[in-house]
Amino acid sequence: MSLSRAKSRKRQRLYLAGAALLAIAGAAALALTAFEESVVFFFSPTEIAAQSPIDEARRLRVGGLVEEGSITKVGSGETTLFVVTDMANSITVSYTGILPDLFREGQGVVAEGSMNSNGQFVAREVLAKHDENYMPREVADALKESGYWQELEAKNAENMLN
Amino acid sequence: MHRFAKPSVFLKLADTLMPWMIAITVITGGTGLYLGLFWSPADYQQGDTVRIMYIHVPTAWMGLFCYVGMAICGAMSLIWKHPLADIAARATAPVGAMFTALCLITGSLWGEPMWGTWWVWDARLTSMLILLFLYLGYMALVNAFDDPERGSKAGSALALVGVVNVPIVKFSVDWWNTLHQPASVARMDGPSIDPSMLWPLMLMAVAFTGYYFIILAIRVRSELNERRIRALQLSGLFEQGDGTTSGSALYDQGHNAGAGK
Numbered sequence: 035m036s037l038s039r040a041k042s043r044k045r046q047r048l049y050l051a052g053a054a055l056l057a058i059a060g061a062a063a064l065a066l067t068a069f070e071e072s073v074v075f076f077f078s079p080t081e082i083a084a085q086s087p088i089d090e091a092r093r094l095r096v097g098g099l100v101e102e103g104s105i106t107k108v109g110s111g112e113t114t115l116f117v118v119t120d121m122a123n124s125i126t127v128s129y130t131g132i133l134p135d136l137f138r139e140g141q142g143v144v145a146e147g148s149m150n151s152n153g154q155f156v157a158r159e160v161l162a163k164h165d166e167n168y169m170p171r172e173v174a175d176a177l178k179e180s181g182y183w184q185e186l187e188a189k190n191a192e193n194m195l196n
Numbered sequence: 197m198h199r200f201a202k203p204s205v206f207l208k209l210a211d212t213l214m215p216w217m218i219a220i221t222v223i224t225g226g227t228g229l230y231l232g233l234f235w236s237p238a239d240y241q242q243g244d245t246v247r248i249m250y251i252h253v254p255t256a257w258m259g260l261f262c263y264v265g266m267a268i269c270g271a272m273s274l275i276w277k278h279p280l281a282d283i284a285a286r287a288t289a290p291v292g293a294m295f296t297a298l299c300l301i302t303g304s305l306w307g308e309p310m311w312g313t314w315w316v317w318d319a320r321l322t323s324m325l326i327l328l329f330l331y332l333g334y335m336a337l338v339n340a341f342d343d344p345e346r347g348s349k350a351g352s353a354l355a356l357v358g359v360v361n362v363p364i365v366k367f368s369v370d371w372w373n374t375l376h377q378p379a380s381v382a383r384m385d386g387p388s389i390d391p392s393m394l395w396p397l398m399l400m401a402v403a404f405t406g407y408y409f410i411i412l413a414i415r416v417r418s419e420l421n422e423r424r425i426r427a428l429q430l431s432g433l434f435e436q437g438d439g440t441t442s443g444s445a446l447y448d449q450g451h452n453a454g455a456g457k
Contacts, residue, residue: 047275055356062360066371074372075318097373134312136241144375161311166380168246168389170237 079123097144129157136162210413221406228399252302254401255295262292267359270352282348287415293331319368320376330358
C-alpha cells in the first residue's frame with residue numbers, strides 16, 4: 035500500500051513538473067512576443083519608413099542588402115555612402131571608418147547609428163552579416179557560371195529580409 | 197545495497213563501452229581535425245576563417261545537447277528520486293558549461309574578422325550566453341546547500357526551468373532577425389554547406405559527443421566511488437586513526453569485486 039502511495043506521489047510530481055514547465059514556456063513565449071521590438075537586432079528599411087520621422091537622437095540599427103552600384107566614396111575617401119535596401123524600400127547610409135572585409139555590393143549588412151535631418155542614416159558602426167552558405171571558391175565559381183548563383187542570392191536576400 | 201543496483205549496471209556498461217568510446221573519439225577527432233584544418237577547402241567568402249566552424253558548431257550543439265541531458269536527468273531526480281540521475285546531471289553541468297564557453301569564445305574569434313565585431317547583443321548570442329549562465333547557476337546552486345538532497349532539488353528545478361531557453365537558442369535565428377546567420381545544417385531544405393566542409397564538421401561532432409560520454413562515465417564513476425567511501429566511513433568500517441590507508445585498501449576491493457552486488 036505504501037508502495038502504491040509512493041507511486042502516486044511520483045505521478046503527482048510528474049504532473050506538477052510538466053504543468054510548471056508548460057506555464058514557464060507559455061510565460062516566456064508571451065514575454066518574447068511582447069518585447070519583440072527589443073529582441074530584433076535591426077530594422078529593415080521598410081520598418082524604418084513606417085516609423086519615420088525618427089528622432090535624430092535615437093540610436094537604432096538598420097539592416098539589409100547593399101544595393102548594387104550604390105557604393106561611393108566621398109571626401110578624402112574615408113567616408114563611404116551606400117544604399118541599404120530590402121527590395122521594397124531603401125535608405126542611404128553614410129559611414130566614416132574602416133568597413134568589414136565582407137562589405138561589398140549585394141552583401142547583407144547591419145548599420146548602427148541614427149537618422150539625420152536629410153533622411154540619411156549616419157552609421158557609427160557597420161557590421162557584415164554573413165549568410166548560411168559555406169562552399170569552396172571553385173563551387174562558387176561553378177554556380178556563377180551555371181546561372182544558379184542568382185537564385186541563391188535571391189534566396190539569401192529573402193532570408194536576410196524575412 | 198539495492199540502491200546501487202542501477203549504478204552497478206551503469207558502471208559495467210561504462211566499462212564495456214569505454215574502449216570503444218575512446219577509440220571512436222580519438223579516430224573521429226583526429227580525422228576531423230586533419231580534414232578540417234588541412235584537407236577541406238577555404239570558403240569562397242571567409243577564406244581560412246571558416247575552419248573555426250569545425251570547433252564552434254560542434255561545441256554549440258554539445259552545449260545544447262548537454263543541457264537537454266542535464267534537464268532530463270534533473271527531472272528524473274526530481275520526480276523519481278533516482279540517485280544516478282542526480283549524479284549524471286551534476287556530472288554533465290561542467291562539461292556542458294565548457295562546451296558553451298568554447299562556443300562563445302570561438303564564435304567571438306570568428307565574428308571579429310567576419311562581422312567586424314567580437315560581440316553583439318542579438319537574440320542568438322544573448323540566448324547562448326544565458327545558456328552558459330544557466331550552467332553556472334546550476335553548478336553554484338547544487339553546491340550551495342549543506343544537505344546535498346536540497347541542493348539537487350533546487351538545481352534540478354533550475355535546470356528544468358532553463359530548458360525553455362534551448363528552443364530559443366535554436367530558433368532565435370528564425371524567429372527574429374539577428375546578426376548571426378540562420379542554420380546551415382539542421383534546416384528544412386537540406387544543408388547549405390558544401391560536402392567537403394560538412395564531413396569534417398560531422399566527424400568533429402561525433403568526436404565531441406564521444407568526449408562528453410567518456411567524461412560523463414569517468415565523473416559518474418568517481419562520484420559513485422566517493423559516495424561508497426562516505427557510506428563505508430559512516431558505517432564505521434574505517435578506523436578513525438589510520439582511516440585513509442585501510443580505507444583505500446577496502447575501497448579497491450569493493451570497487452572491483454563488490455560493484456556488481
